[in-house]
Amino acid sequence: MKIKTKYLSALRYFCYNHRRTWEIKKEIAQSLQEKNCTIANKAIPIAMMPVLLTQQEQQKIATIAEDMGKLVNKTVEACFASPRMKDYLSTEILPEEWTQNRRASILQRIDIVYNGNDYKVIGVECDAPRGQAWTDYVRMAFAQHPYYEKFIHFPEREKKAYFLESLLKALQKAAKVSAPTVALVDFRESTAITDLQIASRFLTQGGIKAFIADPRDFTLQGDKAYVNDACVDIVIRGCNTKALIQHAAHISDFMSAYNKKAFIMVNSLFGAYASDKSLFSLMTNSDFADIYDKKQRQFIQKYIPWTRRFSEQQTFFGKTAIELKEFAKEHRENIVLKPANGDGTHMVQMGIGMEQPRWEGMVNNYSGRSDWIVQQYVPLPQIHQPHLVKGKVSKEIRYFCFSAFILDQKFQTLLCRCAPRFDIHMEHGWVVPVFSYEKQKRGKKSYLN
Numbered sequence: 001m002k003i004k005t006k007y008l009s010a011l012r013y014f015c016y017n018h019r020r021t022w023e024i025k026k027e028i029a030q031s032l033q034e035k036n037c038t039i040a041n042k043a044i045p046i047a048m049m050p051v052l053l054t055q056q057e058q059q060k061i062a063t064i065a066e067d068m069g070k071l072v073n074k075t076v077e078a079c080f081a082s083p084r085m086k087d088y089l090s091t092e093i094l095p096e097e098w099t100q101n102r103r104a105s106i107l108q109r110i111d112i113v114y115n116g117n118d119y120k121v122i123g124v125e126c127d128a129p130r131g132q133a134w135t136d137y138v139r140m141a142f143a144q145h146p147y148y149e150k151f152i153h154f155p156e157r158e159k160k161a162y163f164l165e166s167l168l169k170a171l172q173k174a175a176k177v178s179a180p181t182v183a184l185v186d187f188r189e190s191t192a193i194t195d196l197q198i199a200s201r202f203l204t205q206g207g208i209k210a211f212i213a214d215p216r217d218f219t220l221q222g223d224k225a226y227v228n229d230a231c232v233d234i235v236i237r238g239c240n241t242k243a244l245i246q247h248a249a250h251i252s253d254f255m256s257a258y259n260k261k262a263f264i265m266v267n268s269l270f271g272a273y274a275s276d277k278s279l280f281s282l283m284t285n286s287d288f289a290d291i292y293d294k295k296q297r298q299f300i301q302k303y304i305p306w307t308r309r310f311s312e313q314q315t316f317f318g319k320t321a322i323e324l325k326e327f328a329k330e331h332r333e334n335i336v337l338k339p340a341n342g343d344g345t346h347m348v349q350m351g352i353g354m355e356q357p358r359w360e361g362m363v364n365n366y367s368g369r370s371d372w373i374v375q376q377y378v379p380l381p382q383i384h385q386p387h388l389v390k391g392k393v394s395k396e397i398r399y400f401c402f403s404a405f406i407l408d409q410k411f412q413t414l415l416c417r418c419a420p421r422f423d424i425h426m427e428h429g430w431v432v433p434v435f436s437y438e439k440q441k442r443g444k445k446s447y448l449n
Contacts, residue, residue: 007052010151011395014048014386018393021048024147025388031141036198037134040191044134047398047430048386050142051416052152058436060119062411065110065404067299068121071292073104075283076273078291085291088282088309089273094241095248097259103268106170107132108406115381121303122378122401126267126274128240131431132405133198135415136161139433152435161202163405163413168206170408171234174264181230183213183263185254186238187247196238215239216247218254225257232257235265241272242341277340277373280307286316305378309340311370325367328374332359336375337366352377383418385430396420400432 014021029043037044053061079085080102109131111123140161143154171182182203184196196212203210213227225232235258244251258265282288283300284307292300308315308324315324328335332351339347349362366372380399387396400418404411419429 006151007049011049011384011386015393015395018391021386021393022388022391024048024145028141028145031145032137035137035141036194036201037137038194044138045430046138047418047432048388049384050148050152050433050435051383051400051402053434053436055436057114058414058434061112061114061402061404061414064112064119064121064303065108065406066409066411068110068124068303069105069108069126069406069409071283071296071299072108072124072126072274072279074296075279075291076270077102077104078288079273079279079282085282085288088278089276094245094269094272098255098269100259101261101265101268102270105267105271105274106408107267108274110404110406112402112404113378113380114402115379119303120305120378122305123277124275124279126271128237128267128271129405130192130195130238131403131415132163132167132413133161133195133202134431135405135413135433136163137198138415138431139413139435142433143435152437154435158435163407164199164202165206166407166410166412167199168203168208171203171208175233180208180233182208182210182234182236183227183230183232184210184236184238185213185215187216187243188214190239193238196236199236215244215251215254218251218257220253220257220260220262223260223262225254225262232263235263237265237267241269244269275341277307277338277375278309278370280304280375281309281312281373283307305376307373307375309370310337310366310372310374311368313368324374325363328363328367329360332356334377336377337362338373338375340371340373350377383432385418385432398430402434 025048028046032038032043032046079089105126107126107129109125109129110121111125113120113122140159142148143158148154171180182200184200186193186196193212200210200212209230211227211230213232217227218232219226244255248255257263258269283292283304289297306317310324312324315322317327328337328351332354335351337349337351349366351359354362380401382397383400384395385398386393398418398420400416403415403417405413405415414434416432416434417429418432
């Protein structure tokens with residue numbers, strides 16, 4: 001049976017078997033709850049239907065994500081080598097001593113839109129990306145569930161926490177000592193700390209001493225960093241740079257230890273600059289094309305949407321000279337306004353969803369600001385998902401995009417997020433596992449049953 005037929009059959013089953021659908025939903029939610037995959041003490045919201053990609057499609061996304069990660073690191077390095085380029089960064093200037101360690105981002109999340117034909121990179125998170133451990137356990141919850149095992153033949157790899165396994169190996173390789181102590185750092189009041197707790201438990205089971213720590217609990221003794229009596233060799237940072245700046249007065253020992261390189265930190269604070277959406281403006285501006293080689297320029301042209309800082313008044317769209325403010329007003333349905341340092345889709349303004357007068361007011365409000373960008377709108381593809389409300393199941397459309405996780409320049413795993421609106425921030429949308437399959441070949445075992 002073809003994959004499309006199987007997929008639609010499963011979707012139809014959910015919509016016509018309400019009681020069993022609710023049971024499956026509860027079983028998966030319970031499995032995630034037991035694994036501590038929670039936000040604010042509730043199981044992370046999940047969609048019932050996984051996204052299926054061919055192996056070729058997943059490999060394409062993986063390649064784009066890896067290339068984008070390298071491109072971002074190169075661009076940030078170029079910014080610090082050129083005062084003119086550094087002006088493009090809208091990230092709040094960090095204290096100089098915080099940026100002495102310019103180690104490239106090791107852990108990256110690349111957000112990619114794929115509609116079946118075209119691929120576009122719409123976001124990069126290199127500061128403190130989240131969700132990797134959740135991704136492993138959501139995928140495993142589906143792959144190990146009896147209903148989905150009837151739907152797809154899952155290779156054993158899909159039933160393992162392979163991102164966490166890769167992280168374990170990377171830490172063992174990077175450590176300066178044979179038995180490193182790893183602190184997974186976030187503030188105690190964080191509502192998303194469970195992702196770190198899952199990783200901590202996995203690393204401990206893998207033979208590494210790992211624990212959750214608040215940066216306020218660090219002490220610096222000589223050239224060593226301690227949490228209570230534990231000397232920390234590696235820090236995996238769950239809190240973003242903004243949170244560290246807000247608590248700067250209370251984390252002096254933690255920051256001193258970082259500046260003295262008392263531990264290796266994943267990611268370094270340099271990652272805050274790599275998450276700056278103004279980089280998209282720099283990449284797509286022909287004035288800076290000479291810092292990239294031919295292959296990178298082709299990549300930018302094909303996969304990165306046209307972007308400009310809103311402080312740029314006169315610029316180009318392709319080869320056409322434009323006045324940016326008026327251009328944004330006239331092309332409402334093809335333009336998105338974003339804060340350069342916004343988290344996910346928070347505060348993003350999409351012209352396609354607004355009346356013209358309100359849109360023009362938005363444009364007037366943000367025009368001239370260097371901390372906002374104007375970007376070409378990338379339509380999000382749609383997927384049907386069962387929607388469960390008050391004991392009933394209906395088939396509804398959801399918008400979705402992919403998040404690819406990169407570890408040390410290598411693709412590791414893929415997550416999908418979907419939501420009823422254009423807003424697909426993790427807090428508002430559903431998490432969707434992604435599986436790949438290969439087409440049936442004569443004489444070879446198919447990925448499908």
